[in-house]
Amino acid sequence: xxxxxxxxxxxxxxxxxxxxxxxxxxxxxxxxxxxxxxxxxxxxxxxxxxxxxxxxxxxxxxxxxxxxxxxxxxxxxxxxxxxxxxxxxxxxxxxxxxxxxxxxxxxxxxxxxxxxxxxxxxxxxxxxxxxxxxxxxxxxxxxxxxxxxxxxxxxxxxxxxxxxxxxxxxxxxxxxxxxxxxxxxxxxxxxxxxxxxxxxxxxxxxxxxxxxxxxxxxxxxxxxxxxxxxxxxxxxxxxxxx
Ligand code: GEK
Numbered sequence: 001x002x003x004x005x006x007x008x009x010x011x012x013x014x015x016x017x018x019x020x021x022x023x024x025x026x027x028x029x030x031x032x033x034x035x036x037x038x039x040x041x042x043x044x045x046x047x048x049x050x051x052x053x054x055x056x057x058x059x060x061x062x063x064x065x066x067x068x069x070x071x072x073x074x075x076x077x078x079x080x081x082x083x084x085x086x087x088x089x090x091x092x093x094x095x096x097x098x099x100x101x102x103x104x105x106x107x108x109x110x111x112x113x114x115x116x117x118x119x120x121x122x123x124x125x126x127x128x129x130x131x132x133x134x135x136x137x138x139x140x141x142x143x144x145x146x147x148x149x150x151x152x153x154x155x156x157x158x159x160x161x162x163x164x165x166x167x168x169x170x171x172x173x174x175x176x177x178x179x180x181x182x183x184x185x186x187x188x189x190x191x192x193x194x195x196x197x198x199x200x201x202x203x204x205x206x207x208x209x210x211x212x213x214x215x216x217x218x219x220x221x222x223x224x225x226x227x228x229x230x231x232x233x234x235x236x237x238x239x240x241x242x
Contacts (some may be wrong), residue, residue: 005031008194008201018201020066020091028067028094032133034188035198037181038232042132042163043073045230045237050077050128053159058127061150062087063118064134068098071111074128078110085111088121119146123153132163133235136206143209144217151221154242160223163230163237167208177234184233211236 005027018024024031032039050060054077062071065087074085089095095115105111114121119142123129129150135143150160168174185195211228215238218226223240230237 002030002033003027005034007031008197009191017203017205018198019205020089020094022093025067025091025093025097029069032066032069034190035185036133036165036235037184038230038235038237039133041230041232042237043069046070046073046130046132046161047077049159049161049229049239050074051079053128053157054078054081054083055127055155055157056081056083058083058125058155058158060085060128061121061123061126061130063121063129063131063146063150064137065089065098065113066091066094068102068111068113070130070132071098071102074130075105075110077128083127084109086114087111088114088116088118090115090117121146121149123150126150126154127158128161129154129158130161132161133165135162136164136208140207140209144221147217148221151223151242156242158242160218160240160242161237162214162218162240163235164214165206165208165235166211166214167234169210169212181233208234214238 003026007023007027060074060083062074062085065071066089068087071085071087087098092115095113098113099106102111138146182195215226218240223242225241227239228236229239
């Protein structure tokens with residue numbers, strides 16, 4: 001069973017700003033389920049899209065893999081076809097735990113986990129690249145550099161699956177959606193105080209872009225057929241083809 005996220009209860013989280021340390025790793029699955037609307041659907045989408053777009057004998061990347069939930073969707077999507085999932089995260093707690101959970105898959109060579117900053121990742125012969133709620137944690141000026149490297153490491157016909165939290169260019173819309181997002185978290189059992197403590201701790205750590213900005217940047221890099229395949233409140237998933 002998933003361990004309950006009580007990190008911000010009673011203001012007992014003293015590790016500011018937010019980081020993906022051992023404490024967070026222990027409750028991560030509960031945290032992301034209760035904090036990201038559409039998270040489960042994003043995992044199903046990754047499986048369905050990789051079933052269709054995976055090209056035999058290529059690599060799939062899960063950049064910012066946390067505990068490997070998207071990696072598992074990739075493995076399920078690839079099935080028996082020849083290829084490898086390369087799952088990367090710079091949190092040693094996340095990578096150590098993933099290596100334990102996926103030990104059987106690791107033995108078969110179907111997946112490898114790397115503890116690495118994704119800004120330094122080598123991307124080669126890729127047909128599917130997943131960045132599921134991670135670009136938002138990178139310094140803004142590094143985002144285009146990484147996406148360009150990804151584009152260059154992709155095979156023709158390959159896809160990038162990019163999920164992100166976003167904001168809107170209209171204050172009223174932002175306020176309305178943020179209120180709805182707070183209600184989503186309240187319904188999922190977080191208190192007003194936990195919501196506000198988490199928001200403070202993420203200040204400057206999670207920095208969102210506009211949807212329009214994401215699309216414009218992918219276009220500029222050369223991606224084609226860029227489309228939004230999912231949207232839940234202020235969270236979206238885009239697919240872009242090489
Ligand atoms: C999922 N994709 O379950 N290099 C490597 N990893 C990073 C970096 C970086 N520069 N910055 C952040 N991370 C997952 C969920 S969680 C999303 C991704 C969330 C990692 C960080 O350590 C964490 O594990 C992950 O990105 C973000 O589909 O918590 O909102």
